[in-house]
Amino acid sequence: MPKNQQILLDNRPTGEATASNFKLVTTDTPALEEGQVLVRHHFMSLDPYMRGRMNDAKSYAAPQPLGQVMQGGTVGEVVESRNAKYAVGDKVVGFGGWQEYSVVNADQVGALRKVDTTHVPLSHYLGAVGMPGVTAWYGLVKIIEPKAGQTVVVSAATGAVGSAFGALAKARGCRAVGIAGGPEKCKYAVDELGFDVCIDYRQHKDAASLSKALKDACPDGIDGYFENVGGMVLDAVLTRMNAFGRIALCGMIAGYDGQPLPMAYPQLLLTNRLMIQGFIVSEHMEVWPEALKELGMLVGTGKLRPRESVAQGLAAAPEAFLGLLKGKNFGKQVVKLI
Ligand SMILES: NC(=O)c1ccc[n+]([C@@H]2O[C@H](COP(=O)([O-])OP(=O)(O)OC[C@H]3O[C@@H](n4cnc5c(N)ncnc54)[C@H](OP(=O)(O)O)[C@@H]3O)[C@@H](O)[C@H]2O)c1
Incomplete structure (x- = not known):
């Protein structure tokens, strides 16, 4: 199984978040169990909501746990599968976090979704069509x-x-x-x-x-x-x-x-x-299919041409994230991992 670079939340910010709140580590990806797939992330998403979760405060979502991989949306490719519904090579969107690979229980509702990249580039499933x-x-x-x-x-x-x-x-x-x-x-x-x-x-x-x-x-x-x-x-x-x-x-x-x-x-x-x-x-999952259909059509027909700020490599994620909170991004902020 391949080595996996990950970024953990190491400590919580007091006031402004800084790069020292994060820690880069390398681990082994575990062997797959029945029903699981291994996803190689091509892009991960950086979003403003992540700042709120770095605090240990009452909110609509639980705080990001310390010492664990920063949570977040990802798009990538299935590179190994022990799930009959997913084949090696499938392009998928999921919630794999700030790391190069994730092991996903693919039968869990909402854990993974196959996407079609014929008319919509893969990374846009983290932005305009996501x-x-x-x-x-x-x-x-x-x-x-x-x-x-x-x-x-x-x-x-x-x-x-x-x-x-x-x-x-x-x-x-x-x-x-x-x-x-x-x-x-x-x-x-x-x-x-x-x-x-x-x-x-x-x-x-x-x-x-x-x-x-x-x-x-x-x-x-x-x-x-x-x-x-x-x-x-x-x-x-x-x-x-x-x-x-x-x-x-x-x-x-x-x-x-x-x-x-x-x-x-x-x-x-x-x-x-x-x-x-x-x-x-x-909290409004009922509208996602209708919304994604319209958004996919707008992107596919060129009526919505979203711009992206692309940071290169996992290690660049903390600085890109801090930049997003100061308006340094121009368009959807993603990190390219492959
Ligand atoms: N409620 C929900 O379910 C939900 C879901 C997704 C996102 N959101 C929220 O939607 C907003 C936009 O998210 P996004 O992902 O599209 O981010 P984004 O707009 O791609 O990036 C954040 C932008 O916010 C602006 N900004 C940053 N600091 C600012 C400040 N102090 N004052 C004014 N503007 C500032 C900057 O743009 P300028 O350079 O133009 O100022 C920056 O580029 C965020 O507030 C996010 O938390 C909410």
């Missing part, structure tokens, strides 16, 4: 529920979730407005992702200034907002929401290192009769 894409779909379709012609806004617009949101909103005839960090990301949002406008929030020193830019970008106000960051961006968007607007609260990355994220004008929720709904995509 968990982040379904997240965008759920927030837009099930929470915002937009009508054609309405204006919807998303923060972290060029990221894994935001880029899928733009394509899904345009497919529903909405005006799609992105908010992202930096001119290059904003240009890409409009030129490649199909957003009608993208605002560079880094050009605005406070919520009042960002609110003015939103007024120009959204002349009919904002009907739906998909929140990924929190803080100043949320404050600014709230000032431009239309009455009975809907907010899908997906993430608040600006506070993932433990910073407080006070809301400046919560009274706007009342005066504009807004609906704000937090959600966790893994």
Whole structure:
């Protein structure tokens, strides 16, 4: 059996996460038991939620245990099988974690899914045609529920979730407005992702200034907002929401290192009769088939051309992950392992 490089959570961060929270080790892959398969990971996913799990705190999911392989999504190839449903060479998506190989009990519900790479590159099953894409779909379709012609806004617009949101909103005839960090990301949002406008929030020193830019970008106000960051961006968007607007609260990355994220004008929720709904995509497995079908079609037909930031090799994962928490990624952050 091959040697397996792994990254463990060695200790928990206090404040900002650092590379010293992680530890790289090499182990032997165990021999397979009946029903198991050995998967060689080609790509692993780095996602903002991993930061929350590094803390030992009450949340919607259990903390990442210390001394164990960092959990996370993976795509790869079956290289050995003792399960009749999986053959060597099958391309699969799973939850193999920060390591080169995983041994999977392939009969366990949801443990592994075969994927077709004819029209969709393997790595996109970690992004646009995977968990982040379904997240965008759920927030837009099930929470915002937009009508054609309405204006919807998303923060972290060029990221894994935001880029899928733009394509899904345009497919529903909405005006799609992105908010992202930096001119290059904003240009890409409009030129490649199909957003009608993208605002560079880094050009605005406070919520009042960002609110003015939103007024120009959204002349009919904002009907739906998909929140990924929190803080100043949320404050600014709230000032431009239309009455009975809907907010899908997906993430608040600006506070993932433990910073407080006070809301400046919560009274706007009342005066504009807004609906704000937090959600966790893994609690809505019933929508995944429908969402993945639409997302696969958008990618397969070139209507959604997601960009990726690719880190090379397992050892590069911690720095790439820390960069993701600071907006250094441009598109879905993955690590290439082969
Ligand atoms: N609820 C769920 O089930 C669920 C599932 C998946 C993801 N999420 C959430 O969705 C959000 C996006 O995830 P993703 O995977 O698509 O990540 P991503 O957008 O690909 O990467 C994170 C982006 O967040 C932005 N960012 C980082 N720090 C920031 C800060 N302090 N202030 C403002 N923006 C900051 C950066 O973009 P800019 O350079 O443009 O600022 C960065 O590129 C995250 O909040 C994540 O936790 C939630």
